[in-house]
Amino acid sequence: MTTDTFAKEIALQIELDGQKVLLGGMAKGAGMIHPNMATMLALVTTDAAISPACLQEALRRANDASFNMVTVDGDTSTNDTVVVLANGRAGNPLLEDTANPGFELFCEALKEVCQALAKMIARDGEGATKLLEVQVVNAPGPEDARKAARAIAGSTLLKAALFGEDANWGRIICALGYSGARFEPDRVDVYLGGLLVARNGAGASFSEEEAGKLLAKEEIRIVVDLQAGDAAATAWGCDLSYEYVRINADYRS
Amino acid sequence: MTTDTFAKEIALQIELDGQKVLLGGMAKGAGMIHPNMATMLALVTTDAAISPACLQEALRRANDASFNMVTVDGDTSTNDTVVVLANGRAGNPLLEDTANPGFELFCEALKEVCQALAKMIARDGEGATKLLEVQVVNAPGPEDARKAARAIAGSTLLKAALFGEDANWGRIICALGYSGARFEPDRVDVYLGGLLVARNGAGASFSEEEAGKLLAKEEIRIVVDLQAGDAAATAWGCDLSYEYVRINADYRS
Numbered sequence: 001m002t003t004d005t006f007a008k009e010i011a012l013q014i015e016l017d018g019q020k021v022l023l024g025g026m027a028k029g030a031g032m033i034h035p036n037m038a039t040m041l042a043l044v045t046t047d048a049a050i051s052p053a054c055l056q057e058a059l060r061r062a063n064d065a066s067f068n069m070v071t072v073d074g075d076t077s078t079n080d081t082v083v084v085l086a087n088g089r090a091g092n093p094l095l096e097d098t099a100n101p102g103f104e105l106f107c108e109a110l111k112e113v114c115q116a117l118a119k120m121i122a123r124d125g126e127g128a129t130k131l132l133e134v135q136v137v138n139a140p141g142p143e144d145a146r147k148a149a150r151a152i153a154g155s156t157l158l159k160a161a162l163f164g165e166d167a168n169w170g171r172i173i174c175a176l177g178y179s180g181a182r183f184e185p186d187r188v189d190v191y192l193g194g195l196l197v198a199r200n201g202a203g204a205s206f207s208e209e210e211a212g213k214l215l216a217k218e219e220i221r222i223v224v225d226l227q228a229g230d231a232a233a234t235a236w237g238c239d240l241s242y243e244y245v246r247i248n249a250d251y252r253s
Numbered sequence: 254m255t256t257d258t259f260a261k262e263i264a265l266q267i268e269l270d271g272q273k274v275l276l277g278g279m280a281k282g283a284g285m286i287h288p289n290m291a292t293m294l295a296l297v298t299t300d301a302a303i304s305p306a307c308l309q310e311a312l313r314r315a316n317d318a319s320f321n322m323v324t325v326d327g328d329t330s331t332n333d334t335v336v337v338l339a340n341g342r343a344g345n346p347l348l349e350d351t352a353n354p355g356f357e358l359f360c361e362a363l364k365e366v367c368q369a370l371a372k373m374i375a376r377d378g379e380g381a382t383k384l385l386e387v388q389v390v391n392a393p394g395p396e397d398a399r400k401a402a403r404a405i406a407g408s409t410l411l412k413a414a415l416f417g418e419d420a421n422w423g424r425i426i427c428a429l430g431y432s433g434a435r436f437e438p439d440r441v442d443v444y445l446g447g448l449l450v451a452r453n454g455a456g457a458s459f460s461e462e463e464a465g466k467l468l469a470k471e472e473i474r475i476v477v478d479l480q481a482g483d484a485a486a487t488a489w490g491c492d493l494s495y496e497y498v499r500i501n502a503d504y505r506s
Binding site: 240246 | 414431497498
């Protein structure tokens with residue numbers, strides 16, 4: 001049994017030393033946890049020639065920027081799985097040194113595949129009506145950016161506000177506050193779908209009507225500028241709807 | 254504006270060296286966060302004669318076993334406040350030494366007052382239909398017990414299952430799994446309102462009908478026995494309902 005509502009697949013092609021290299025991915029997941037079965041599964045295949053160590057490192061980097069940055073309900077699964085398989089059929093010179101420029105190219109491609117799948121999972125979150133993308137920029141460090149982005153994307157109250165299409169920027173700054181990220185409250189700017197809703201930690205004067213139009217979309221991007229450094233991170237999530245409660249209230253029946 | 258639905262007050266009396274000492278408390282709170290106003294407020298008064306240092310220590314202990322163990326939606330507030338005032342009118346010998354047996358007695362009384370208020374806040378959680386009490390027992394250490402109890406009480410999926418009156422013990426063990434508490438999965442017993450639903454980490458054979466009756470109550474107690482030590486902790490929460498989503502989706506309108 002699954003609550004997925006669509007197939008999650010992605011494929012792309014890159015060139016390594018003149019050789020076409022393909023990557024394909026598929027994933028399954030809608031709720032972060034269904035303790036009686038597999039929850040989030042992702043399988044990525046490639047015909048790249050790459051050593052196990054390099055492939056593992058490439059996957060670690062891709063996971064940290066994709067599957068590890070998505071949340072539907074904050075309930076970590078007992079059994080998430082991401083697998084990448086490479087058969088070397090592309091015939092590119094074997095990638096076995098992370099210093100090889102081709103390795104960076106492969107990492108970027110793998111990250112792109114994993115991010116595409118992670119976003120599909122968030123978009124298909126149980127009961128979700130919207131895909132939420134949270135970009136935290138100009139953070140003092142990468143961990144600050146990651147903590148902040150994940151806390152905002154995971155805020156129950158923000159998720160409910162987005163379902164209600166309410167430009168509740170205070171909940172964004174509040175989640176930032178308990179995220180553990182380092183920042184100066186009076187230097188935080190918040191953009192909702194490109195609209196400045198808070199400047200230097202205080203509410204900006206914006207058109208609720210314009211905000212409402214932006215929040216009515218199926219994809220909502222929140223940008224939080226900490227003005228405290230040059231690190232950035234992106235997290236993905238979804239809104240919290242009545243349907244989420246219904247699905248999980250009568251899950252076993 | 255507040256979403257509280259009832260007044261939260263408690264009073265009790267103890268005796269210190271033959272002197273009657275009164276404690277009274279009141280609190281306000283239903284959602285853990287309303288960024289534009291005070292969220293959870295608690296005020297405790299007593300006529301005990303107690304030094305500021307002892308009173309601070311007593312409050313710290315009481316908070317850790319009450320307000321710091323309650324969750325409605327996992328969104329930490331920017332502005333929770335707990336205040337205790339003592340005027341010394343009781344005439345008891347001044348409590349100024351934490352080694353004084355009277356201090357322990359006062360601490361217990363203050364804890365009782367704070368726990369009563371914390372439970373009222375959970376019971377009145379936005380949209381809540383049930384009060385959830387999670388007791389984690391026989392944990393290897395106090396922090397393990399606290400982490401486990403809070404993670405279980407805060408699990409979005411468990412909260413939705415309780416709203417649906419679904420004896421989904423797997424979600425309890427799963428939350429335990431990501432709580433960070435130390436435990437042996439195959440030694441965990443889970444009781445739902447006194448009914449054994451999981452033994453040694455696996456599902457026990459229990460009557461779904463009986464479980465349904467227990468889950469239909471307005472107070473649900475979950476006991477998780479880690480069989481790994483002698484530490485214990487209790488956390489309080491509530492279920493996740495459609496009404497919670499409604500309240501927070503149109504919060505500003």
